[in-house]
Amino acid sequence: MNTTANEGVKTTPMSMIQALRSAMDVMLERDPNVVIFGQDVGYFGGVFRCTEGLQKKYGKSRVFDAPISEGGIVGAAVGMGAYGLRPVPEIQFADYFYPASDQIVSEAARLRYRSAGEFTAPITIRMPCGGGIYGGQTHSQSPEALFTQVCGLRTVMPSNPYDAKGLLIAAIENDDPVIFLEPKRLYNGPFDGHHENPVVPWSQHALGEVPEGYYTVPLESASIFRSGSQLTVLAYGTMVFVAEAAARETGIDAEIIDLRSLWPLDLDSIVASVRKTRRCVVVHEATRTCGFGAELLSLVQEHCFYHLEAPIERVTGWDTPYPHAQEWLYFPGPARVGAAFLRAMEA
Amino acid sequence: MKPHPPLRLHVPEPSARPGHETNFAYLHLAPAGAARCPPLDVKPAQTSDLAFNLVRVLDDEGQAVGPWAPKLDPAVLRKGLRAMLKTRVFDARMLIAQRQKKLSFYMQSVGEEAIGSAHALALAAGDMCFPTYRQQSLLMAREVPLVGLICQLMSNSHDPLKGRQLPVMYSMRDAGFFSISGNLATQFIQAVGWAMASAIKGDTKIASAWIGDGATAEADFHTALTFAHVYRAPVILNVVNNQWAISTFQAIAGGEGTTFAARGIGCGIPSLRVDGNDFLAVHAASTWAAERARSNHGPTLIEWVTYRAGPHSTSDDPSKYRPADDWAHFPLGDPIARLKQHLIREKHWSEKEHVVLQAELEAEVAAAQKEAESYGTLLDGHIPSAASMFEDVYKDMPAHLRGQLAELEARS
Numbered sequence: 097m098n099t100t101a102n103e104g105v106k107t108t109p110m111s112m113i114q115a116l117r118s119a120m121d122v123m124l125e126r127d128p129n130v131v132i133f134g135q136d137v138g139y140f141g142g143v144f145r146c147t148e149g150l151q152k153k154y155g156k157s158r159v160f161d162a163p164i165s166e167g168g169i170v171g172a173a174v175g176m177g178a179y180g181l182r183p184v185p186e187i188q189f190a191d192y193f194y195p196a197s198d199q200i201v202s203e204a205a206r207l208r209y210r211s212a213g214e215f216t217a218p219i220t221i222r223m224p225c226g227g228g229i230y231g232g233q234t235h236s237q238s239p240e241a242l243f244t245q246v247c248g249l250r251t252v253m254p255s256n257p258y259d260a261k262g263l264l265i266a267a268i269e270n271d272d273p274v275i276f277l278e279p280k281r282l283y284n285g286p287f288d289g290h291h292e293n294p295v296v297p298w299s300q301h302a303l304g305e306v307p308e309g310y311y312t313v314p315l316e317s318a319s320i321f322r323s324g325s326q327l328t329v330l331a332y333g334t335m336v337f338v339a340e341a342a343a344r345e346t347g348i349d350a351e352i353i354d355l356r357s358l359w360p361l362d363l364d365s366i367v368a369s370v371r372k373t374r375r376c377v378v379v380h381e382a383t384r385t386c387g388f389g390a391e392l393l394s395l396v397q398e399h400c401f402y403h404l405e406a407p408i409e410r411v412t413g414w415d416t417p418y419p420h421a422q423e424w425l426y427f428p429g430p431a432r433v434g435a436a437f438l439r440a441m442e443a
Numbered sequence: 444m445k446p447h448p449p450l451r452l453h454v455p456e457p458s459a460r461p462g463h464e465t466n467f468a469y470l471h472l473a474p475a476g477a478a479r480c481p482p483l484d485v486k487p488a489q490t491s492d493l494a495f496n497l498v499r500v501l502d503d504e505g506q507a508v509g510p511w512a513p514k515l516d517p518a519v520l521r522k523g524l525r526a527m528l529k530t531r532v533f534d535a536r537m538l539i540a541q542r543q544k545k546l547s548f549y550m551q552s553v554g555e556e557a558i559g560s561a562h563a564l565a566l567a568a569g570d571m572c573f574p575t576y577r578q579q580s581l582l583m584a585r586e587v588p589l590v591g592l593i594c595q596l597m598s599n600s601h602d603p604l605k606g607r608q609l610p611v612m613y614s615m616r617d618a619g620f621f622s623i624s625g626n627l628a629t630q631f632i633q634a635v636g637w638a639m640a641s642a643i644k645g646d647t648k649i650a651s652a653w654i655g656d657g658a659t660a661e662a663d664f665h666t667a668l669t670f671a672h673v674y675r676a677p678v679i680l681n682v683v684n685n686q687w688a689i690s691t692f693q694a695i696a697g698g699e700g701t702t703f704a705a706r707g708i709g710c711g712i713p714s715l716r717v718d719g720n721d722f723l724a725v726h727a728a729s730t731w732a733a734e735r736a737r738s739n740h741g742p743t744l745i746e747w748v749t750y751r752a753g754p755h756s757t758s759d760d761p762s763k764y765r766p767a768d769d770w771a772h773f774p775l776g777d778p779i780a781r782l783k784q785h786l787i788r789e790k791h792w793s794e795k796e797h798v799v800l801q802a803e804l805e806a807e808v809a810a811a812q813k814e815a816e817s818y819g820t821l822l823d824g825h826i827p828s829a830a831s832m833f834e835d836v837y838k839d840m841p842a843h844l845r846g847q848l849a850e851l852e853a854r855s
Contacts, residue, residue, distance in 0.1 A: 144622060157643045163673060168632055168666035174571075175636025175650075178621065180641065193779065195662065202626045203633070209835045211622035212604045216838075248836050289715035308662075360841035403826040 109299040110306040112283045115257035116146045116222075120184060120262035122310050124154045129183060130268060132159045134169055134186030134222075142228055143188060144224060144283060166196040170221060174203050177217040177273075184268055184373040190225035190277060191237045203274040205248035220274045226251070226334055226381055227427060228281035228291065232298040236418040238333075238382035243275040244359040244391065247353060250315060251358040253277040255336040256286070256303035259356055262313030262372030279333035287334055288341035289429035320369070324351035327375035327440050330366060330392050332358060335379045335428070342433035348441060350377075358388060363395060370400040375440045377409040379433055382413040409436040449460040455694030459766050467774050470496070470748065475502035475721075476509025487711045489734045494704035494714040497748065500723035505784035511727040514697070516774035517791035523564055523722050524786065525800060532804045533579070533589065534753075535844040536812060536851040541610075541757045545820040546596045549602060550611045553824045554752030554770060555685055555724045557778030560584045562651065565729035566619070570610050572651045573621040573634035574631050575658075577683065577751075585618045589808060592692040593815035601818040602823035605834070606827040628654055628661035631680070635670045638678035638736070649677040649736040657688020657696045659703055670746070675741035680707070682744065683719065685751035696785045707744030719747030723785070748775065 108120060123130045132147055138161035141148030151159040162169045166187055173183040187193045193200070204217040205216040227236035243251040251273050254260035260278070267274040273360050281287045286374050287299045298304030321336050329339040332355040351369050355361055370376045376396050378389040389410050396408055411428045452674060458466040478498045481490060500512045507513075534551040537620040540649055541549040552559075559580030566572070572581050582592065596610040614622035621637075624630055634652030641648045659682055669677050682703045686693050697703075707714030713735070717728045725747065732743035752770040754761050761767075786792030819825020833840060833848045840848075 131640075163669050165669065168661055168670050168819050170628065170664065171632030171663060172636030172639060172670055175633035175638075176638075176640040176643075178633065179571075179637045179640035181640045198626055198629060198663075199632075203624060203629050207622065208838070209843075210604070210608055210612070211605065211616075213835050214614045214616040215622050250837075360837070360843060363842065398475075398658070 102149070105307045107305040107307050109255045109304050110261075111285070111298045111304070112254070112257045112260045113144060113146050114280070115306045116263040116264055116278065117148065117150070118306065118308070119261040119268070120147065120150060121153070123265060123268045124150060124158060126173050126310065129180060129182045130158070130184060131176065131181055132184045133162045134439050135159060135162055135188045137186050137440045139418040142186065144280065146222070147186070162211055166192055166194070167199055169195040170196040170204065173219045173221070174199055174207065174217050175205075177206070177219045178215045182218050182268060184220045184222060187221060187223040187373055189235050190223040190239050191234045193223055193239065200243075200249070200273070200275070201246050205246050208272075209248060209394060211437070216271060217273045218271045219277050221266070222276045222278060224283075225277040226279040226281055227423060228287060228334065230420065230423055231418040232420040238380065238413070240277055240358055241386060241388045244368060244388050248273065250355065250360065251272040251277065252364065253279065253333045253358060254356060255279065255321070255333055255354050256301070257304045257306050259313050259319070261306055263315070263356060265310065266312040266315050269312070277333070281334050286337045289338040289427065290341065291424055313356065315357045316360050316362055318356055318365040319354045320351065320365070321354040322350065324349040324373070326350060326373060327350040327377060327378050327437060328353060328366075328369040328373045329379060330355060331379045332356065333381065335381055338428065338430050338433055341430040342437055345430055346434040346437050348437045350437060363399070366392075366396065370396055371403045374402070374403050374405040376400070377411065377433070377436050377440055379411045379428060381413050381428060383415045384410065385415050387412055406440045409440045411436045445787035448606040454749050455692065455699045457692040457694065457765065460764065461766055462763060463766060464517065465766055465772060468781045470774065471497070472774055473497040473499065475499040476512075478509070478511065480510040480731070483731070483738060484740055485713050490713040490715065491708050494708050494716055495702055497716050497718055498724050499718040499721055500727060501721045501781050501785055504787045505781065507723050507785065511724060513727040513730065515723070515726065517786070517789070519564060520562070520722070520786055520791065523560050523584070523726070524779070524782050524792070524840045525804070526563070526580060527722070528783065528800060529804045530556045530560065530580040530583045531810075532801070533583065533808050534810045537593070538757065540596070540812065545816070545823055546610050547598070547821055548610045548622055548757055549596065550576050550756045552579055554777065555719065555749050556580045557725050557782070558683060558719045558749060560728045561722045561725035565726050565733055566651060567733075568647075569619065569648045570651060570733075571619050571621060571637055571648065572653065573630035573637070573651045574623060575627070575630070575655055575683070577655070578624055578653055582613065582615065582618060582620060585617055585620075587618045588812035590814050593812055594818055597783045597815055597820045598827075599815065599819035599821075600827060601815070602827060605606050605831045613817065628663035631646045631667040632663045632670060635667045635676045635678050638676040639670070639674050642677055647737065649679070649733060651679045651681060653681045653683065655688060656682060656684040656686070656693040656698060656703055657691055659706065668707060668712060671742035671749065675734035675739070677739070678742045679729065680712070680742055680744040681735060682746045683749060684746050685749045687751045687755070687761070687765065689759060689771055690761070702746055704744060706748035708778035712742050714746070716746045716748060718775055719749035720775040720781060721733055722778060722782040747763040750775070750791070754783070786814040805809065
């Protein structure tokens, strides 16, 4: 256990899994209306162990297993929210959310609107996303654009344990439905795309130092992950570390913005950075066409066009299903991101 | 070995199409009083017969017979009759208003008024119904003010839902009436979730879920049954089998050769099939299911057998797909006429009182409509403000919506 001298807050090294568990522990303790349920989350503690020990600590009526039915899990959560609870359901993999689409898009997202505020769905749907774990096409997807397109939803994706805990607490306390995407390749350590290297644990990274108790990282606020002067990188989740590696390897002084909240997002931070550096590279792991990057490009074009020195670059996964054997040909690693940096600088 | 004949796809059909007469034998009706009434802690499998039988109380002479006959105060019965009649008068009046283009759309519940009226009177204050678009009788039984309903239907400046919802998609939290979704079946599992929440909190309130025969084919229906059984949720799972989902006969939803009540048995839920046009049977079965839920015995599935006497909505013409005079031959009759017959027989009501009540309700609805129209109609453009279109998307309006509102206001 360490104490951060400048803040005087007790911190502990935590993996992202431990940080997420700590957030749920804090909220179960603080708010008797918080309940957690999903496939394997109860006695076992989840396939990624995020809810380990919580059922034992808070009882079976607060943390419990659910049938294999994503539509049922989210539908029941909407009903619980209408009653007055603050459910935090888990979808075991983001790749499995599709059966819950109707409940997310037509119900949770619009309940406040259609009932003029009589009923709300203050639910936080956690789901591990992204690749890099040889998960194949059903354990690797990044479906964030399917959520950012839906009015009424908040979509959040942390890139490190500190943000993961603070954002999850903020999401649970928020009265809107929140889609909370957890890049599973970051669960146990930062990952810069160099898959040939051994995993570096979070205990060796500054952002793995996590306060023990309650704190929040506000929604709709991006963070400047690395400040720089030559170009702006808009990234989130795993790609934040990939972009950092690309900056290191190309020697380009990139300013990396970790969006954290994808929608609604912190447009001011994006605009300020791009107007400063005058170049912009958008990076995400998800497929390209109609991906969230397309919206980011559009916003930068609308707000920064007369400040730009080069066309906006976009590095993404290919428009194919996420492959198994060809994972590292698909994954937008530091070489591809670095090449985009060079193109942006040379233009 | 003899070769097999070619395989054939079976596509169910109703017994009659326009120009012919429906053979209602497919309903397998039982006489009033024939079905037994099991104890509240009955095992699911021990209701198998009741899921295929039919719980009925009122016989053809208007007599209450059999083990389900409730001992109800005549005042409750008169209240139920009033709620049913008010629903019908209201529907008739709003249908005319739609034809006059004062509202864009309407959905009647003619022939189904007993189900919501009796059910609402069997529930307690604080219980929450998760209705479909044809349960307006729940609201009439709970005596909600009509002006607010009509303002919603007219999408006018006083519409409590601020013009955001299609007419009839009411939301009335205080009346225990959940916001109606146009996406079918979604509310069924939500009701189970609400009931689970009530149990998690150690509350005494129960939920009541509603769905039509057609939408039982949706995944959310089956999911709801599973969750309700798994967590023994305090919920009543109502399937209103009115035989028709727009033009689709209930056999296409899977009703052929079985019942919708039977779905519950396989899921481990005690299930009943009940005469939905029999006010006394609806009240008795609802009371039984509510008492089970409130006593931690868990969910009950009830199939209410009824008939959609009117079109699906004002956009529908049923003469294109079913015999025009079908309802006149429907063997379970008119729920209002049946309760009226019973009350008169028991000397709790008279033809004269009925005429007076009808006139009183027509005047009440007309007065409410007059007041609602004073706040505008879709015809005269007195609709909710542009700004209200951007509110309630999120609890607090985010920057991008503030920007879009400013954009709209700058252009208009």
